[in-house]
Protein backbone atom coordinates (compact mmCIF):
# COMPACT_ATOMS: atom_id res chain seq x y z
CA UNK A 190 0.00 0.00 0.00
CA UNK A 191 1.47 3.36 -0.93
CA UNK A 192 1.96 6.16 1.62
CA UNK A 193 -1.18 8.21 1.58
CA UNK A 194 -2.59 11.63 2.35
CA UNK A 195 -5.30 12.12 5.02
CA UNK A 196 -8.01 12.26 2.38
CA UNK A 197 -6.69 9.26 0.58
CA UNK A 198 -9.41 6.67 0.10
CA UNK A 199 -6.89 3.89 0.73
CA UNK A 200 -5.83 5.14 4.21
CA UNK A 201 -9.35 6.01 5.33
CA UNK A 202 -10.69 2.87 3.73
CA UNK A 203 -8.11 0.80 5.58
CA UNK A 204 -9.09 2.25 8.97
CA UNK A 205 -12.79 1.89 8.23
CA UNK A 206 -12.55 -1.66 6.98
CA UNK A 207 -10.94 -2.60 10.29
CA UNK A 208 -13.83 -0.88 12.10
CA UNK A 209 -16.44 -2.68 10.06
CA UNK A 210 -14.73 -5.99 10.63
CA UNK A 211 -14.61 -5.34 14.37
CA UNK A 212 -18.31 -4.39 14.38
CA UNK A 213 -19.10 -7.63 12.60
CA UNK A 214 -17.27 -9.58 15.29
CA UNK A 215 -14.30 -10.38 13.04
CA UNK A 216 -10.94 -10.45 14.86
CA UNK A 217 -8.83 -7.47 13.77
CA UNK A 218 -5.17 -6.61 14.32
CA UNK A 219 -4.81 -4.10 17.16
CA UNK A 220 -1.80 -2.48 15.52
CA UNK A 221 -2.20 -0.52 12.31
CA UNK A 222 0.81 -1.01 10.05
CA UNK A 223 3.26 1.86 9.83
CA UNK A 224 2.62 1.92 6.11
CA UNK A 225 -0.90 3.14 6.89
CA UNK A 226 -0.06 5.65 9.59
CA UNK A 227 3.47 7.00 9.56
CA UNK A 228 6.83 5.95 10.91
CA UNK A 229 9.40 6.45 13.57
CA UNK A 230 7.27 8.02 16.30
CA UNK A 231 6.77 11.25 14.32
CA UNK A 232 3.52 11.66 12.51
CA UNK A 233 4.01 13.33 9.19
CA UNK A 234 1.45 16.11 8.57
CA UNK A 235 0.00 14.18 5.66
CA UNK A 236 -0.70 11.23 7.94
CA UNK A 237 -2.27 12.89 10.96
CA UNK A 238 -5.83 12.13 11.95
CA UNK A 239 -7.83 15.05 10.57
CA UNK A 240 -10.36 16.30 13.08
CA UNK A 241 -13.13 18.90 13.21
CA UNK A 242 -14.66 20.43 16.32
CA UNK A 243 -18.44 20.89 16.24
CA UNK A 244 -19.45 23.33 19.01
CA UNK A 245 -16.74 25.78 20.04
CA UNK A 246 -18.08 27.22 23.28
CA UNK A 247 -16.78 26.62 26.79
CA UNK A 248 -15.75 22.97 26.64
CA UNK A 249 -15.10 23.08 22.90
CA UNK A 250 -12.14 25.39 23.58
CA UNK A 251 -10.81 23.17 26.36
CA UNK A 252 -11.04 20.08 24.20
CA UNK A 253 -9.61 21.82 21.15
CA UNK A 254 -6.48 22.62 23.20
CA UNK A 255 -6.21 18.96 24.21
CA UNK A 256 -6.34 17.80 20.59
CA UNK A 257 -3.89 20.48 19.47
CA UNK A 258 -1.37 19.08 21.97
CA UNK A 259 -1.45 15.71 20.17
CA UNK A 260 1.02 15.65 17.30
CA UNK A 261 -0.95 12.83 15.65
CA UNK A 262 -3.94 15.15 15.10
CA UNK A 263 -4.51 17.91 12.58
CA UNK A 264 -7.53 20.11 13.34
CA UNK A 265 -8.84 21.11 9.94
CA UNK A 266 -12.23 22.69 10.68
CA UNK A 267 -14.33 24.23 13.42
CA UNK A 268 -18.10 24.63 13.42
CA UNK A 269 -20.39 26.74 15.58
CA UNK A 270 -23.70 28.51 15.11
CA UNK A 271 -22.20 31.61 16.75
CA UNK A 272 -19.54 33.61 14.93
CA UNK A 273 -18.00 35.12 18.06
CA UNK A 274 -19.15 36.48 21.40
CA UNK A 275 -18.72 36.55 25.17
CA UNK A 276 -20.63 34.60 27.81
CA UNK A 277 -18.98 31.19 27.68
CA UNK A 278 -18.07 30.29 31.23
CA UNK A 279 -17.63 33.41 33.26
CA UNK A 280 -17.61 35.82 30.35
CA UNK A 281 -15.04 34.02 28.19
CA UNK A 282 -15.25 34.59 24.42
CA UNK A 283 -16.31 31.64 22.25
CA UNK A 284 -17.65 30.86 18.79
CA UNK A 285 -16.17 29.63 15.53
CA UNK A 286 -13.95 32.59 14.60
CA UNK A 287 -11.91 32.66 17.85
CA UNK A 288 -11.65 28.87 17.62
CA UNK A 289 -10.30 29.11 14.08
CA UNK A 290 -7.79 31.72 15.29
CA UNK A 291 -6.69 29.46 18.15
CA UNK A 292 -6.05 26.59 15.72
CA UNK A 293 -4.25 28.68 13.12
CA UNK A 294 -2.08 30.47 15.66
CA UNK A 295 -1.11 27.12 17.17
CA UNK A 296 -0.08 25.61 13.85
CA UNK A 297 1.58 28.88 12.81
CA UNK A 298 3.75 28.76 15.94
CA UNK A 299 4.53 25.13 15.38
CA UNK A 300 5.52 25.73 11.78
CA UNK A 301 7.87 28.46 12.96
CA UNK A 302 6.49 30.83 10.33
CA UNK A 303 4.00 32.36 12.78
CA UNK A 304 1.19 32.08 10.28
CA UNK A 305 -0.98 29.27 9.02
CA UNK A 306 -4.26 29.19 7.12
CA UNK A 307 -5.77 25.74 6.98
CA UNK A 308 -8.68 25.62 9.38
CA UNK A 309 -12.14 26.04 7.88
CA UNK A 310 -14.86 27.71 9.92
CA UNK A 311 -18.47 26.71 9.20
CA UNK A 312 -21.96 27.21 10.62
CA UNK A 313 -23.60 23.93 9.59
CA UNK A 314 -22.19 20.64 10.96
CA UNK A 315 -23.48 18.84 7.86
CA UNK A 316 -20.83 20.65 5.83
CA UNK A 317 -18.18 19.03 8.05
CA UNK A 318 -19.73 15.59 7.79
CA UNK A 319 -19.90 15.89 4.00
CA UNK A 320 -16.12 16.39 3.74
CA UNK A 321 -14.30 13.22 2.78
CA UNK A 322 -10.95 14.49 4.08
CA UNK A 323 -12.10 14.57 7.72
CA UNK A 324 -11.46 11.42 9.75
CA UNK A 325 -12.91 12.34 13.15
CA UNK A 326 -15.18 14.88 14.81
CA UNK A 327 -15.76 16.05 18.32
CA UNK A 328 -19.36 16.96 19.08
CA UNK A 329 -19.33 19.54 21.84
CA UNK A 330 -22.72 21.13 21.41
CA UNK A 331 -25.44 21.49 24.09
CA UNK A 332 -27.10 18.20 25.08
CA UNK A 333 -30.14 18.63 22.78
CA UNK A 334 -27.70 18.75 19.87
CA UNK A 335 -25.78 15.49 20.49
CA UNK A 336 -27.95 12.75 18.99
CA UNK A 337 -28.55 14.08 15.46
CA UNK A 338 -24.91 14.99 14.66
CA UNK A 339 -23.66 11.75 16.24
CA UNK A 340 -25.90 9.56 14.12
CA UNK A 341 -25.18 11.62 10.99
CA UNK A 342 -21.45 11.33 11.76
CA UNK A 343 -21.83 7.55 12.04
CA UNK A 344 -23.52 7.52 8.66
CA UNK A 345 -20.64 9.57 7.24
CA UNK A 346 -18.12 7.09 8.69
CA UNK A 347 -16.47 9.62 11.03
CA UNK A 348 -14.90 8.54 14.30
CA UNK A 349 -16.54 10.47 17.13
CA UNK A 350 -15.61 12.04 20.44
CA UNK A 351 -18.97 13.22 21.86
CA UNK A 352 -19.32 15.16 25.06
CA UNK A 353 -21.26 13.87 28.03
CA UNK A 354 -24.10 13.62 28.89
CA UNK A 355 -24.54 11.33 25.91
CA UNK A 356 -28.17 12.15 25.21
CA UNK A 357 -31.21 14.21 26.06
CA UNK A 358 -33.47 11.15 26.21
CA UNK A 359 -33.15 7.40 26.65
CA UNK A 360 -34.51 6.80 23.13
CA UNK A 361 -31.76 9.02 21.69
CA UNK A 362 -29.07 7.13 23.59
CA UNK A 363 -30.31 3.77 22.35
CA UNK A 364 -30.35 5.04 18.75
CA UNK A 365 -26.84 6.51 19.11
CA UNK A 366 -25.41 3.32 20.54
CA UNK A 367 -27.04 1.22 17.82
CA UNK A 368 -25.72 3.56 15.11
CA UNK A 369 -22.15 3.29 16.42
CA UNK A 370 -22.38 -0.49 16.56
CA UNK A 371 -23.91 -0.71 13.10
CA UNK A 372 -21.31 1.48 11.40
CA UNK A 373 -18.20 0.41 13.34
CA UNK A 374 -16.96 3.94 13.96
CA UNK A 375 -14.75 4.58 16.99
CA UNK A 376 -16.63 6.42 19.73
CA UNK A 377 -15.38 8.08 22.88
CA UNK A 378 -17.73 9.77 25.36
CA UNK A 379 -16.33 12.90 27.02
CA UNK A 380 -16.57 11.30 30.48
CA UNK A 381 -12.91 11.92 31.23
CA UNK A 382 -13.15 10.54 34.76
CA UNK A 383 -12.80 7.16 33.05
CA UNK A 384 -9.21 8.20 32.37
CA UNK A 385 -8.61 9.32 35.95
CA UNK A 386 -6.46 6.82 37.88
CA UNK A 387 -8.28 7.57 41.17
CA UNK A 388 -11.64 6.46 39.87
CA UNK A 389 -10.13 3.44 38.16
CA UNK A 390 -8.31 2.41 41.33
CA UNK A 391 -11.46 2.81 43.46
CA UNK A 392 -13.48 0.73 41.02
CA UNK A 393 -10.80 -1.99 40.87
CA UNK A 394 -10.77 -2.23 44.68
CA UNK A 395 -14.54 -2.63 44.69
CA UNK A 396 -14.67 -5.07 41.80
CA UNK A 397 -12.04 -7.25 43.50
CA UNK A 398 -13.98 -7.47 46.75
CA UNK A 399 -11.65 -5.33 48.90
CA UNK A 400 -14.63 -3.73 50.66
CA UNK A 401 -16.40 -7.07 51.03
CA UNK A 402 -19.85 -7.37 49.56
CA UNK A 403 -20.95 -4.12 47.92
CA UNK A 404 -24.16 -2.83 49.52
CA UNK A 405 -24.66 0.82 48.64
CA UNK A 406 -23.11 3.49 46.42
CA UNK A 407 -23.52 7.15 47.34
CA UNK A 408 -23.18 9.51 44.40
CA UNK A 409 -22.74 13.18 45.25
CA UNK A 410 -23.52 15.82 42.62
CA UNK A 411 -23.84 19.61 42.87
CA UNK A 412 -27.28 21.19 43.30
CA UNK A 413 -28.77 24.51 42.27
CA UNK A 414 -28.61 26.37 38.97
CA UNK A 415 -25.58 28.66 39.14
CA UNK A 416 -25.03 31.31 36.49
CA UNK A 417 -21.99 29.88 34.68
CA UNK A 418 -21.89 32.43 31.88
CA UNK A 419 -20.75 35.51 33.79
CA UNK A 420 -22.21 39.01 33.80
CA UNK A 421 -25.56 39.21 32.00
CA UNK A 422 -25.62 35.47 31.38
CA UNK A 423 -28.59 35.13 33.73
CA UNK A 424 -30.68 37.73 31.86
CA UNK A 425 -33.97 35.97 31.15
CA UNK A 426 -35.73 38.81 29.30
CA UNK A 427 -36.50 38.29 25.63
CA UNK A 428 -33.92 40.19 23.58
CA UNK A 429 -32.92 40.67 19.93
CA UNK A 430 -30.76 37.84 18.63
CA UNK A 431 -27.12 39.01 18.60
CA UNK A 432 -25.61 39.61 15.17
CA UNK A 433 -23.66 36.60 13.91
CA UNK A 434 -25.68 34.10 15.97
CA UNK A 435 -27.85 31.57 14.08
CA UNK A 436 -30.40 31.20 16.84
CA UNK A 437 -32.83 29.00 14.92
CA UNK A 438 -29.99 26.55 14.28
CA UNK A 439 -29.05 26.68 17.99
CA UNK A 440 -32.64 25.65 18.85
CA UNK A 441 -32.55 22.90 16.20
CA UNK A 442 -34.83 20.03 17.27
CA UNK A 443 -35.92 21.83 20.47
CA UNK A 444 -39.24 23.71 20.68
CA UNK A 445 -39.61 27.21 19.23
CA UNK A 446 -38.78 29.79 21.93
CA UNK A 447 -37.88 33.49 22.06
CA UNK A 448 -34.19 34.37 22.43
CA UNK A 449 -32.88 35.45 25.84
CA UNK A 450 -29.21 35.49 26.90
CA UNK A 451 -29.90 33.10 29.80
CA UNK A 452 -31.22 30.46 27.38
CA UNK A 453 -28.01 29.87 25.45
CA UNK A 454 -24.30 29.32 25.98
CA UNK A 455 -23.35 27.38 29.09
CA UNK A 456 -26.56 28.06 31.03
CA UNK A 457 -28.62 25.89 28.65
CA UNK A 458 -27.99 23.19 31.30
CA UNK A 459 -30.69 24.65 33.52
CA UNK A 460 -33.45 24.30 30.92
CA UNK A 461 -35.23 20.98 30.44
CA UNK A 462 -35.78 21.58 26.72
CA UNK A 463 -32.02 21.31 26.22
CA UNK A 464 -30.61 19.39 29.17
CA UNK A 465 -31.46 17.75 32.49
CA UNK A 466 -29.85 20.09 35.03
CA UNK A 467 -27.21 18.95 37.49
CA UNK A 468 -28.48 15.36 37.45
CA UNK A 469 -27.51 14.80 33.83
CA UNK A 470 -24.79 17.45 33.62
CA UNK A 471 -22.84 15.44 36.20
CA UNK A 472 -24.58 12.18 35.32
CA UNK A 473 -21.95 11.42 32.72
CA UNK A 474 -19.32 11.57 35.47
CA UNK A 475 -20.06 10.25 38.97
CA UNK A 476 -23.02 7.91 38.27
CA UNK A 477 -21.01 6.61 35.32
CA UNK A 478 -18.09 5.78 37.63
CA UNK A 479 -20.53 4.23 40.10
CA UNK A 480 -21.72 1.81 37.42
CA UNK A 481 -18.07 1.11 36.56
CA UNK A 482 -17.34 -0.01 40.12
CA UNK A 483 -20.63 -1.88 40.39
CA UNK A 484 -20.00 -3.80 37.18
CA UNK A 485 -23.40 -2.76 35.82
CA UNK A 486 -22.07 -0.78 32.90
CA UNK A 487 -24.10 -2.57 30.25
CA UNK A 488 -27.32 -2.98 32.16
CA UNK A 489 -29.17 -0.86 34.71
CA UNK A 490 -31.41 -0.67 37.74
CA UNK A 491 -34.73 -2.46 38.01
CA UNK A 492 -36.33 0.33 39.99
CA UNK A 493 -35.95 4.02 40.82
CA UNK A 494 -37.24 4.52 44.36
CA UNK A 495 -37.49 7.08 47.19
CA UNK A 496 -37.48 9.93 44.70
CA UNK A 497 -37.55 13.38 46.30
CA UNK A 498 -36.54 16.79 45.08
CA UNK A 499 -37.45 20.37 44.39
CA UNK A 500 -37.60 22.70 41.40
CA UNK A 501 -37.57 25.77 43.67
CA UNK A 502 -37.20 28.66 43.30
CA UNK A 503 -39.69 28.92 40.43
CA UNK A 504 -38.09 30.60 37.45
CA UNK A 505 -39.47 31.84 34.12
CA UNK A 506 -36.78 29.99 32.18
CA UNK A 507 -34.47 27.82 34.25
CA UNK A 508 -36.62 24.85 35.23
CA UNK A 509 -34.34 21.96 36.23
CA UNK A 510 -34.32 20.38 39.71
CA UNK A 511 -32.22 22.26 42.25
CA UNK A 512 -32.11 19.58 44.97
CA UNK A 513 -32.72 15.86 44.60
CA UNK A 514 -32.29 12.40 46.05
CA UNK A 515 -33.18 9.09 44.44
CA UNK A 516 -32.31 5.43 44.86
CA UNK A 517 -31.53 3.31 41.81
CA UNK A 518 -32.09 -0.28 42.90
CA UNK A 519 -30.28 -3.07 41.01
CA UNK A 520 -31.32 -6.67 40.52
CA UNK A 521 -28.74 -7.90 43.08
CA UNK A 522 -30.13 -5.52 45.72
CA UNK A 523 -27.30 -2.97 45.54
CA UNK A 524 -28.63 0.61 45.80
CA UNK A 525 -27.09 3.63 44.12
CA UNK A 526 -28.27 6.83 45.83
CA UNK A 527 -27.82 9.98 43.74
CA UNK A 528 -28.18 13.22 45.68
CA UNK A 529 -26.86 16.74 45.91
CA UNK A 530 -26.65 16.14 49.68
CA UNK A 531 -24.07 13.35 49.37
CA UNK A 532 -20.34 13.96 49.53
CA UNK A 533 -19.24 15.06 46.04
CA UNK A 534 -17.87 12.07 44.12
CA UNK A 535 -18.61 8.37 44.49
CA UNK A 536 -18.57 6.43 47.78
CA UNK A 537 -18.77 2.64 47.61
CA UNK A 538 -19.98 1.03 50.85
CA UNK A 539 -19.35 -2.67 51.47
CA UNK A 540 -19.61 -5.11 54.34
CA UNK A 541 -15.90 -4.64 55.14
CA UNK A 542 -15.13 -1.04 54.28
CA UNK A 543 -15.73 1.97 52.05
CA UNK A 544 -13.87 3.56 49.17
CA UNK A 545 -14.43 7.12 48.00
CA UNK A 546 -13.19 8.76 44.79
CA UNK A 547 -13.47 12.28 43.49
CA UNK A 548 -11.45 14.32 41.02
CA UNK A 549 -7.84 14.17 42.19
CA UNK A 550 -8.68 12.19 45.33
CA UNK A 551 -9.14 8.66 46.62
CA UNK A 552 -9.93 7.73 50.19
CA UNK A 553 -10.81 4.53 52.03
CA UNK A 554 -11.92 3.21 55.37
CA UNK A 555 -9.90 1.38 56.60
CA UNK A 556 -7.05 3.38 55.07
CA UNK A 557 -5.03 0.18 54.63
CA UNK A 558 -7.29 -0.65 51.66
CA UNK A 559 -5.38 1.94 49.69
CA UNK A 560 -2.23 -0.19 49.92
CA UNK A 561 -3.95 -3.28 48.61
CA UNK A 562 -2.45 -4.53 45.36
CA UNK A 563 -4.44 -6.06 42.55
CA UNK A 564 -2.79 -9.39 41.88
CA UNK A 565 -2.43 -11.53 38.79
CA UNK A 566 -5.72 -13.15 37.85
CA UNK A 567 -7.77 -10.40 39.49
CA UNK A 568 -10.01 -7.92 37.67
CA UNK A 569 -8.12 -5.14 35.90
CA UNK A 570 -10.19 -2.33 34.46
CA UNK A 571 -9.52 -0.53 31.18
CA UNK A 572 -6.50 1.67 31.78
CA UNK A 573 -6.26 5.09 30.18
CA UNK A 574 -4.58 8.14 31.70
CA UNK A 575 -5.43 10.61 28.96
CA UNK A 576 -8.94 10.61 27.52
CA UNK A 577 -8.08 12.49 24.32
CA UNK A 578 -4.96 10.49 23.52
CA UNK A 579 -6.94 7.33 24.24
CA UNK A 580 -9.46 8.34 21.56
CA UNK A 581 -6.73 8.92 18.98
CA UNK A 582 -4.99 5.67 20.01
CA UNK A 583 -8.27 3.90 19.27
CA UNK A 584 -8.80 5.71 15.98
CA UNK A 585 -5.51 4.07 15.01
CA UNK A 586 -6.05 0.66 16.61
CA UNK A 587 -9.83 0.44 15.98
CA UNK A 588 -10.08 -1.02 19.49
CA UNK A 589 -12.64 -0.04 22.17
CA UNK A 590 -12.21 3.33 23.89
CA UNK A 591 -12.18 4.10 27.62
CA UNK A 592 -15.79 5.40 27.51
CA UNK A 593 -17.82 3.46 24.92
CA UNK A 594 -21.20 4.70 23.76
CA UNK A 595 -23.24 1.81 25.20
CA UNK A 596 -21.67 2.31 28.63
CA UNK A 597 -22.43 6.05 28.46
CA UNK A 598 -25.99 5.31 27.38
CA UNK A 599 -26.51 3.00 30.35
CA UNK A 600 -25.18 5.44 32.94
CA UNK A 601 -27.11 8.43 31.67
CA UNK A 602 -30.24 6.25 31.52
CA UNK A 603 -30.20 6.09 35.34
CA UNK A 604 -30.18 9.91 35.45
CA UNK A 605 -32.88 10.31 32.80
CA UNK A 606 -35.10 7.91 34.76
CA UNK A 607 -34.49 9.94 37.91
CA UNK A 608 -35.45 13.14 36.11
CA UNK A 609 -38.61 11.56 34.68
CA UNK A 610 -39.67 10.47 38.18
CA UNK A 611 -38.87 13.88 39.65
CA UNK A 612 -40.74 15.77 36.94
CA UNK A 613 -43.83 13.60 37.31
CA UNK A 614 -43.64 13.60 41.11
CA UNK A 615 -43.36 9.81 41.19
CA UNK A 616 -41.93 8.19 44.29
CA UNK A 617 -40.90 5.16 42.23
CA UNK A 618 -40.58 3.84 38.69
CA UNK A 619 -40.11 0.25 37.60
CA UNK A 620 -37.53 -0.30 34.82
CA UNK A 621 -36.75 -3.31 32.65
CA UNK A 622 -33.04 -2.88 31.79
CA UNK A 623 -33.12 -5.61 29.15
CA UNK A 624 -36.06 -4.29 27.15
CA UNK A 625 -35.27 -0.67 28.25
CA UNK A 626 -38.92 -0.07 29.13
CA UNK A 627 -40.64 1.68 32.02
CA UNK A 628 -43.20 -0.76 33.43
CA UNK A 629 -46.76 0.09 34.43
CA UNK A 630 -46.60 3.86 33.95
CA UNK A 631 -47.62 5.07 30.48
CA UNK A 632 -47.12 8.74 31.28
CA UNK A 633 -43.55 8.13 32.38
CA UNK A 634 -42.91 5.78 29.44
CA UNK A 635 -43.97 8.55 27.05
CA UNK A 636 -41.01 10.58 28.35
CA UNK A 637 -38.44 8.10 27.09
CA UNK A 638 -38.37 10.22 23.92
CA UNK A 639 -39.39 13.74 22.93
CA UNK A 640 -40.88 15.17 19.76
CA UNK A 641 -38.46 17.07 17.51
CA UNK A 642 -39.26 20.42 15.95
CA UNK A 643 -39.63 20.29 12.16
CA UNK A 644 -37.71 19.59 10.02
CA UNK A 645 -35.39 17.75 12.43
CA UNK A 646 -35.69 13.99 12.87
CA UNK A 647 -33.60 11.36 14.63
CA UNK A 648 -31.66 9.94 11.65
CA UNK A 649 -31.92 6.28 10.77
CA UNK A 650 -28.72 4.37 9.89
Ligand SMILES: NC(=O)C1=CN([C@@H]2O[C@H](COP(=O)(O)OP(=O)(O)OC[C@H]3O[C@@H](n4cnc5c(N)ncnc54)[C@H](OP(=O)(O)O)[C@@H]3O)[C@@H](O)[C@H]2O)C=CC1
Pocket residue numbers: 243244245246247248249268269270271277278283284312314329330331332334352353354379380381434438439441453454455456457470
Ligand atom coordinates in the same frame (compact mmCIF):
# COMPACT_ATOMS: atom_id res chain seq x y z
N1 LIG B 1 -16.49 16.59 30.06
C1 LIG B 1 -16.60 17.70 30.74
O1 LIG B 1 -15.98 17.86 31.79
C2 LIG B 1 -17.46 18.80 30.24
C3 LIG B 1 -18.41 18.54 29.29
N2 LIG B 1 -19.25 19.52 28.85
C4 LIG B 1 -20.27 19.20 27.86
O2 LIG B 1 -19.96 19.86 26.63
C5 LIG B 1 -21.15 20.20 25.95
C6 LIG B 1 -21.11 21.69 25.64
O3 LIG B 1 -21.13 22.40 26.87
P1 LIG B 1 -20.44 23.81 27.04
O4 LIG B 1 -19.24 23.89 26.19
O5 LIG B 1 -20.31 24.08 28.46
O6 LIG B 1 -21.58 24.74 26.43
P2 LIG B 1 -21.45 26.01 25.46
O7 LIG B 1 -22.80 26.54 25.32
O8 LIG B 1 -20.39 26.89 25.97
O9 LIG B 1 -20.94 25.37 24.13
C7 LIG B 1 -21.74 24.72 23.20
C8 LIG B 1 -21.43 25.31 21.85
O10 LIG B 1 -22.13 24.64 20.82
C9 LIG B 1 -22.70 25.63 19.96
N3 LIG B 1 -23.80 25.07 19.20
C10 LIG B 1 -25.10 24.92 19.55
N4 LIG B 1 -25.78 24.29 18.58
C11 LIG B 1 -24.88 24.03 17.60
C12 LIG B 1 -24.97 23.41 16.33
N5 LIG B 1 -26.11 22.91 15.87
N6 LIG B 1 -23.86 23.33 15.57
C13 LIG B 1 -22.68 23.84 16.01
N7 LIG B 1 -22.55 24.46 17.19
C14 LIG B 1 -23.63 24.54 17.99
C15 LIG B 1 -23.10 26.68 20.93
O11 LIG B 1 -23.48 27.84 20.26
P3 LIG B 1 -23.72 29.26 21.01
O12 LIG B 1 -22.48 29.98 20.72
O13 LIG B 1 -24.79 29.84 20.36
O14 LIG B 1 -23.98 29.01 22.42
C16 LIG B 1 -21.85 26.77 21.79
O15 LIG B 1 -20.85 27.56 21.22
C17 LIG B 1 -22.31 19.82 26.87
O16 LIG B 1 -22.87 18.63 26.45
C18 LIG B 1 -21.65 19.69 28.24
O17 LIG B 1 -22.29 18.80 29.08
C19 LIG B 1 -19.13 20.78 29.32
C20 LIG B 1 -18.21 21.10 30.28
C21 LIG B 1 -17.28 20.14 30.81
Ligand SMILES: O=C1CO[C@H](CO)[C@@H](O)[C@@H]1O
Pocket residue numbers: 470471474
Ligand atom coordinates in the same frame (compact mmCIF):
# COMPACT_ATOMS: atom_id res chain seq x y z
O1 LIG C 1 -17.09 18.30 34.55
C1 LIG C 1 -17.82 19.27 34.49
C2 LIG C 1 -17.61 20.44 35.34
O2 LIG C 1 -18.76 21.23 35.54
C3 LIG C 1 -19.51 21.49 34.39
C4 LIG C 1 -20.62 22.47 34.73
O3 LIG C 1 -21.51 22.02 35.66
C5 LIG C 1 -20.01 20.18 33.82
O4 LIG C 1 -20.73 20.38 32.65
C6 LIG C 1 -18.86 19.32 33.47
O5 LIG C 1 -19.24 18.08 33.02
